[in-house]
Amino acid sequence: MKIIIEKNFEAMSETTKNILLGHMSQDKRVNLSITAGNTPVEVYKKMVEIVKDSPNYANVHYYNFDEIPVENQAEGVTITDLRKLYLTPANINEENIHPLTVENYADQDKRLAMDGGLDAMLIGLGGDGHFCGNMPTTTSFENLTYKIKVSGEEPWFVPDMMETGLEFVTMGPVSVMRVKHLILIVNGEKKAEMVKNVLQGPVTEEYPASVLQLHPNLTVILDEEAASKLDR
Template sequence: MKILVGKNYEAMSELTKNILLGYMSNDRRVNMSITGGKTPVLVYDKLVEVVKDSPNYDNVHYYNFDEIPVSGQAEGITISDLRKLYLNPANINEENIHPLTVENYTEQDRALAEVGGLDVMLIGLGGDGHFCGNMPNTVNFSNLTYRIEITGEESWFEPGMGDIKEFVTMGPVSVMRVKHLILIVNGSAKAKMVKTALTGPITEEVPASILQLHPNLTVILDEEAASELSL
């Protein structure tokens, strides 16, 4: 595990952008999975400045690692978020976008293996210790890509989440197969969970704790998120 600490959100975002561009600049096909949410917003803003309308990155193929379908909506929440944050602003060719859906999730691991696997994956950390869609006390560390049916009684389920009945996610085994895993976290609110996930016992109650075992994990934090670590 390699831990990099930027002074602030801007600095950690610049670090993350540079590492991703290092992969994207290869002269071969690059398979990359990226995350939605608030933490990577500045990373994507910085990437768009470089990637938009540039033929130098036509080799990069993009994958979402989880998806939440919504009734009456053509695409799920995750890919819609990624399109808004990065894929559309960067004018990514549709042929380079490979959505994970509830219809194709059983084929995800095989499909990735056929194209050489994921070279790099950018993920965040939930305040409850989840990563991707691997939720506390729901995930099984032996899971490949899998589907979860939501009953509304799950410990992590919030009634305000709306009418969500299911979701799919790459499981721990699938994530462990990624060649380079990059975890980004910012802010003091997640400092305690950063310490728990990275230094505590490996348990399904804190799903992200399994990431300690990844052979090529880079953690990028701002000083606030790193404040409880002994570095």
């Protein structure tokens, strides 16, 4: 595990952008899975300035690692957010976008293997210790890509759009551990305690992201606030 601690959100975003572009600049097909949400917003702004309409990055293919369907909407929450944050502003060719959905999730691991596997995955950390859609008490460290049904009794925060009975899909711990390079980004003091738990505590399904400690090529990028409770 390599931990990089930057002064602030801007600096950690710049570092993350540089690492991703390093992967994307290779002279071969590059398979990249990226996260939605607030943490990577500045990363994507920086990347759009470089990637948009550039033939140098036509080799990069994009995959989402989880998805929440929305009734009467063509695409789910994750890919919709990724389009808004990065894929559309960067003018990514539709042929290079490979959505994971509740319809095709059972084929995700086979599809990735046939495509050569994921070269890198950018992920965030939930305040409850989840990563991707791997939630406390609902995941097993033995899961490949799988489907979860919302019961209404979850011990973790359930967003309003995830009504009881809703099914969503995520790449499981086994699938994620197959990625060649994992990049975990976390910012803010409110996640400092969980950062310590998942990086320096025991590997436990209570905090699903703790399994990332076992990955042979994990890079963690934090701002000083998120790193404030780590044992240095």
